[in-house]
Amino acid sequence: MTDISRPPRKGQVLVLCAPSGTGKSTLVQKLRKEYSDVGFSISCTTREPREGEAHGREYYFLSTEEFITKRDGGEFAEWAEVHGNFYGTPKKPVEKMLFKGMDILFDIDFQGAMQLMETMPDGIFVFLMPPSYSDLRSRLEGRNTDSAEVISRRLRNAMKEMASAPKFEFWIVNDDLEQAYSELRAIYHAGKNRPCTNPGLLESVLSSWE
Structure with missing residues (x-):
């Protein structure tokens, strides 16, 4: 069997979006644990840290003033206001990881995802x-972290977010965590074989026909 020279594969961007409370963070943690070489886009936020969260690990926790300064300076690849707090993805770390050919995992809200669909199609x-x-x-x-008022607001926002689902390429229903993770893994692996992540591969294969 003839071996072909495989050109370097481009890094791919995997964006996971979900209403609050759907289990997104758990799936992100599982994927990062299994694939330690996948880059993770750590977002900035103005919300207060939850128990067990650390600055620079789950999020970069900023004051509103710090966030606005970075936003106005064009330092975010995307940003949004969610549940009364600001969230944003720092642009430079993402650019560095993509330059190295790394895959990047984004854990963001639907407003940010809409922006990335435009800039990272x-x-x-x-x-x-x-x-x-x-x-x-x-x-x-059951999380016992939010007041009844906050929960009601999250549920109202969830209805709006569900309406954006048709704009996404893939859907996963998280009624079973292991099944949902298995589907996420399958999507991640399938993405590695798309033409847009393998520029030059077809030409390399066809060159053996000459």
């Missing part, structure tokens, strides 16, 4: 959804 955009409204409510209430 070759990205893989996955929408994670709960199996039902009642299930999402139970999950949010």
Whole structure:
């Protein structure tokens, strides 16, 4: 069998988006643990850290003034206001990882995903959804981290976010964590074989026909 010279594969952008309480962070953690070479885009936020979160690991926790300064300076690849707090993806780390050919995982809200669809159209955009409204409510209430008012606001926002699902390339229903993760892994691996992540591969194969 003839070996071909495989050109370097481009890094791919994997964007996971979901309503709050759907289990997105858990799936992100599982993927990062299994694939330690996948770059992770750490977002900036103005919200308060939750128990167990650390600055520079889950998020960069900024004051509103610091965030606005960075936003106005064009330092974010995308940004949005969610549940009364600002979130944004620092641009420079993303550019550095893509330059190195690394795959990058984004854990962002749907507003940010809409922006990345415009600036990174070759990205893989996955929408994670709960199996039902009642299930999402139970999950949010079970976290015991938010007031009833905040939970109601998150549920209202979830309805708006669900309406954006048709804009995404892939859907996953998280009614079983292991099944949902298996589907996310399959999507990630399939992305490695897309033409846009393998520039020059077809030409390399065809060159052996000459």
